[in-house]
Amino acid sequence: MKYKLATAALAAVVAAGPAMADLAFSVLSYRTGPYASNGIPLADGQVDYYTLINERDGGINGQKIKVVECETGYNTEKGVECYESTKGEGVLVYNPYSTGMAYQLIPKVTADGIPLHTLGYGRTSAKNGKVFRNVFNYPANYWDGASHAISHILDVNGGDISGKKVALVYHNSAYGKEPIRTLEELAKKHGYELSLLPVDHPGQEQKSQWLQIRREKPDYVLMWGWGVMNQVAIQEAANIRFPMENFIGIWWSGSENDVKPAGDAANGYKALALHNLGSDYPLYDDLQKYVVDAGKASGAGDGVGSVLYNRGLYTAMLSVEAAKTAMEIHGTSEITPAMMRDGMEALVMNEEKMTALGLPNFGPEFEVSCENHGGNGYGAVSQWDAAAGEFKLVTEYVQSDQEVVQPLIDEDSAAFAAENGIESGC
Amino acid sequence: MPEQLVFATEVFLNGLMAGVLYALVALGFVLIFKASGIFNYAQGVMALFAALTLVGIMEGQVPFAHLINAIFGTEIHHFGWHVPGLVAIILTMVIMVALAWIVNTLIFRHLVNQEPIILFMATIGLAYFLEGFGDIMWGSDIKKLDVGLPQGINLWIDETTFNIFDYGFFIDNLDIVATVVAALLVVALVIFAQYTKQGRAMRAVADDHQAALSVGISLNFIWVMVWSVAGFVALVAGIMWGTKSGVQFSLSLIALKALPVLMLGGFTSIPGAIVGGLVIGVGEKLFEFAIGPLVGGATENWFAYVLALIFLVFRPQGLFGEKIIERV
Incomplete structure (x- = not known):
């Protein structure tokens, strides 16, 4: 039973x-x-x-x-x-x-x-x-993000950034290296000078990179960081008095966690945004x-x-x-x-x-x-308002430069397909 | 002076300052290794735990708030008061002493005379426990730490060097404070280890647990004392690093910066930790300045560990470490 x-x-x-x-x-x-x-x-x-x-x-x-x-x-x-x-x-x-x-x-x-x-x-x-x-x-994607950042710099400079200096501070990993090729292609197109500053994981010590930025005085600094690297970079930027409105992070470097440790000094810092x-x-x-x-x-x-x-x-x-x-x-x-x-x-x-x-x-x-x-490939730019304690979108969603980004995607995916024996098609 | 030499001088000075911060972390390892032969894997987490506790006390945060709220359905997060920095530091130190007593009572007194690898494994367990405990106790959000330490460029150095070299050096005020604190700490620790009764007892325990016991030294007292001092050093390191980056769980990774310093300076020497820190700090910064641009940068971690490896090959005990002779 x-x-x-x-x-x-x-x-x-x-x-x-x-x-x-x-x-x-x-x-x-x-x-x-x-x-x-x-x-x-x-x-x-x-x-x-x-x-x-x-x-x-x-x-x-x-x-x-x-x-x-x-x-x-x-x-x-x-x-x-x-x-x-x-x-x-x-x-x-x-x-x-x-x-x-x-x-x-x-x-x-x-x-x-x-x-x-x-x-x-x-x-x-x-x-x-x-x-x-x-x-x-x-x-x-990341390459759209690189293009969004440069588009924003173009916007605030009346469409001409030839001769400007742009530095990329990036996590020294596959993630951090993603935007380099796109930024190099965009540099050829718009005539800016790109310098690359890798930061070792986890990024708690960035004195060398920010001393270099202080010496070379780039007009803009872009950041592809994650975790503690973001907080330290924003603090170091504040320490050397780099203008925060000229410091732009990817969307993974743009949360409240990244700016709060620096307090009021982070006011004006910008980050790309995928959503509102x-x-x-x-x-x-x-x-x-x-x-x-x-x-x-x-x-x-x-x-x-x-x-x-x-x-x-x-x-x-x-x-x-x-x-x-x-x-x-x-x-x-x-x-x-x-x-x-x-x-x-x-x-x-x-x-x-x-x-x-x-x-x-x-x-x-x-x-x-x-x-x-x-x-x-649409994205926007947000800016940190330290007094209000929040990021706010400061641009509309804009499309990335497909003329530059799409050929890179085609090239890289074709290489992947060839390497892995994938027959491309729908 | 040529421009590149001026820049190199600035890099050198900043390397010294960075080295002091590495040495602060390494000091905690040395203290415990010196007294007990334990390589304390949990030292980085202790710095994190100390900094979390300090911010929690300063902000009047209710410990275990999420746990309490989840169990009792309450909505409490803060006591509603703010504790001054100095008082919070003292209260944190009391907690670190209590932690030292608990660690010794629950773990290490049961492992007297065990193989070093057993003790090492115990500290790995301690690190995982303490990280989770800190999370439950204080939450895992990033916290701003402000105990009133100055931060940002030192204007006097900037102006003075500008008048001399036509280029103002960047030296962070926080790094200057860290250097002064580290210097005071080392002097105090050396005096303690060499000239006090407890310090000599600590060294005796380090040489041989059983022999020290046989001459009447209280192993429990010495170990609690050493873990308390290491807790204090961890608190100082946590304050310095936490002020730079906010108090967050990646703070425990600062231990990675201490390893090459220890290999270079030796695991048993307090001055060795400082000298090792300075050598690594200056070496990695100058290498990055001179060679980094030629090889794509990000050479600092690589340089520190390669230098440590070279020392392991030619001088395994480090610059100031004691040569260990095993009689078979």
Whole structure:
């Protein structure tokens, strides 16, 4: 009798298994370790958005979202382990938030047929969907970012920067080196002089680089940094009295964490932005009601509206919209990773859609296609207001110089295809 | 003076200052190794923990606030007061002494006379524990540390050197303070180790645990004392580095900067830590200045470790370290 009851109970559990049909979204988080202060808001933003969709809408078209979170500590090996241990749960898309992990996962996701979204990081030439079929890096990439920075410098100089000196302070890693080629090509086009200043990991000691900047007096300094490198660079810039409005960081060097340690001295520092800032959007009212006030927030709720929280939320929003697109394409709400890939490849983000979501003007408009997995390359510039304690967008979203960026993407992706025996095509 | 020589002089001076900051971290390692033969892997995390505690006390932050709020559904984060820097430093030191006592009572008193590798492994565990504990206790957000230390260019040096060389040198006020503090610290530690009863007892313990016990030296007292002093050195290092970059979890990585300093100066010499720090600081900065541009830059870490490796080959005990002779 006991055996029969146990069997019946087991059968009931198996039969009741709607959890099996849940839509699994991965959050490869780093809530611990040296980069935890950045990893926590990134993860919270993603998890809170998924929670909101479940609590407010009952999931995506009736399918609940299951968040599969795995702690990587921002360690590439652990990130790969997380991927291997969670992919069996039917994860629809991975967002590792680490360029190192992205590079390691590209061949794996390609072999496994699972999409990888690297929003504003990872391998830039993955924009070419004819070669990188499972990798997406919309709405913009590092090379777009390099172009956005130079476009901004052109704007503030009336369109002529010939003879100007631009220095790049960068993390001495694959990530930090990404913009160099683009900046060199743009230097040929606009006639500025580029100097390169690598900083060793982790970047706590940058005296040599900033002494060199003080000696050579560049007109502008660009920064591709991460973690403690950003805070030290901004402090050193303040120490040598480099004008903050001429110091521009990539979007990974533009969070509150990066500027607060320098206090008022960081006022005026600029950073590129992939999406809008703050929490003054209708969606955040729902977030407060259904997630934070309901005690279901991933964190303490004190990071809502910060730059990196918004980035995490934006990533999750784009994943959910891609899932909806996949459901429309395939006529089912029970989508697979392969269907999700199709949804990502057909994703259209326009102002009408963002307004309907309660996020008007939150990000640039873009369309994804088989040829273009990276969006239209739009980005903006934000500036730190130390008195208000917030970054504010100071430009509209502008498109990167496609005349320079696109040939570089074609060249690099073609080299990757040749190296890996990939037949390019849609 | 030729322009490049003027620049090199500025780089040299900044190298000295950077070296002092490296030496501050290395000092903590030396103290514990000298007294107990333990290579304390947790020294960098101790600097982080001390700095986190200092900022937490100064800001009136409620320890374990997230944990308390999660369990009891409360919304408490701050006591609502601000503690002056000096008082906060004293309170932090009390906590570091308590930590030293706990570490000794729970871990090292049970490992007396064990192999050095066992003790080393215990400090690895301690490092992981302390990092997680600090996170739970104070949160992992980046905190601004301001105990009133001056920061930014020293105008007097800038103007004076400008009048002499027609180029003003950049020397950070914070680096000058760090140099003065490190000098005072080394003098105090050398006097303590050489001329006080406790200092001599510490050296006796370092030579042989069992022999020291047999002549009536309290191993527990000495180890708690040494870990407390190392905690104080960690606090000083945490203040200096935390003022530069904000207090954050990557502060524990400053230990990476101390390793080549220790290999160069020797694991058992307090002056060696300072000299090693200065040699590494000046060497890496001048190498980056002269050779860096020819090889693409970012040579500093490489230079420091290569120099340390060369020392390992030709003088494994470092410049001032004691030559270890194992009798078989």
